[in-house]
Amino acid sequence: MIIKVIIIALLGIASAVPKPEEKKDRVIDRELSSQEHFNEEEQHNAQYDHEAFLGDEAKTFDQLPPEESKRRLGLIVDKIDYNKDGVINHEELRDWIRYTQKRYIMEDVERQWTQHNPENKDQIKWEDYKKLVYGFLDSMDPQDADKDDEGFSYKSMLKRDRRRWSIADGDGDDALTKEEFAGFLHPEESGHMRDVVVLETMEDIDKDKDGKISLEEYIGDMYRSEENEEEPEWVKSEREQFAKYRDDDKDGYMTEEEVKNWIMPPDFDHAEAEARHLIYEADKDADHQLTKEEILNNYDLFVGSQATDFGEALARHDEF
Template sequence: MSVPQLLLCLSLSMLCISSKPTEKKDRVHHDPQLSDKVHDDAQNFDYDHDAFLGADEAKTFDQLTPEESKERLGKIVSKIDEDKDGFVTVEELRDWIKFAQKRWIYEDVERQWKGHDLNEDGLISWEEYKNATYGYILDDPDPDDGFNYKQMMMRDERRFKMADKDGDLTATKEEFTAFLHPEEYNYMKDIVVQETMEDIDKNGDGFIDLEEYIGDMYSRDGDADEPEWVKTEREQFAEFRDKNHDGRMDPTETRDWILPSDYDHAEAEARHLLYESDRDKDGKLSKEEIVEKYDLFVGSQATDFGEALVRHDEF
């Protein structure tokens, strides 16, 4: 990973994906984005696996035999069943899915905390973060890669100060989490919108027009014809993104695009999983019903390497 890529990982992950002519870049943030897989059960259950387990844990299950998958799934079910009544409800399944999706955030914060709390006092000051992240780079005023690190540092400082609720330029663990993952905190969402608009609004007029919107997702690179999904995005912009139909998105419309609040994807996925697995149609799932549909929830793959590839730590 190059130095620019490494530093960009500290910013919103959706803002860091490089586009290719035939690939779509999605700026919609974490809660709606349960998986980057296509949700098409007619083809496979990859989306469901990522949603139920989290993407990293889903990869672990790919190496398990069916028997191992069922055994570990049974242990997970016991944790999902919060009231211990022997059944999993939509609400319990929804809460588990949200937990699985947020788990990687906490793990990311823990990793980065260790690298930035230089004096190990349980706090991270802006100076500590700046020195650990940018110190050696800023010693070179003209880096060979031509990347504008000073501009990135200024953006980080602005975001750090917003995350720092008490204004002492020192972040607690919670404030540091808000700095690294602002889309997870209501009081940080304005900075998410601001940074997104700064990235996409190339002419600096304070709005995102259609070509800027498309240009953020797709680069023609000499292609004569646009992919079908680009045409669909043009229609989406006109019909849904640009709500007042003035040909551009203002900050409010941009917020509705990247941080939608009118649809709970975790609950929708929970209802989907229950519908597909509720054999007796009583509106809840027994452990037996879930384990019977293990391929939907977690999947498995017997490999030639067998258990040597399997991580045996429990949830």
């Protein structure tokens, strides 16, 4: 028990990779919002646009009065117009939406780069990273390092990190620049790293290590039933999804290629589609671009506002 407490403390300091969660959403190219864009009656849901346009700032804007929402939206518009020509074109709006969706990743890279590289050197060496994150393994009982009570192996995580590090290391010098380190931390965001995401997903779910994923393994990755518990509807839906869409060749298993199609759906760019939608809704003169005035006149489409207590909202002191 003491050993386990020490391990947890050390992991917290070193920001080692956390244990897998019970229920995982492994799809990488997700919708821009957890909201439905249109309901079954094809009625438009503006909250989808708010979350797509603002990312994790949407909740903050929801608490602001209209005047403050418009003021902050004006500041955002100035940021989006990166060529400073006074209008927002499709490419600028698309790139902004992509930025808001990936902002948390960029912030995470900055935080971990600083944490693992306090002297702000140009590179982080593998041996330095390994010592900081996994150095505690040297003083552990080999049995504890190999597997804990829940079947989680720190040695396996070290091996996985080593492989991922080598793939991220483009020049093969066993040290990562900040750009390479970003690929190591978030391989789903780097084209040349995406195959390792598929490989790691296969390793996580393929419990019998036969190189393919059965229906039982697929469901088991997301849901573990309790004794005499009735299976939830969403689990039944996932069984149907597996049969209809995941298992393309209908052989009862998901291959590596089928897993890739599942977690990295091809041929649809959510940011591109959302940019076109917002321009269509707000472009009153039909010139396929937006002026600042057009955006501010449609502030409820872009950011909205639900606050009624102006004093409380303004007291938050949330500033850009």
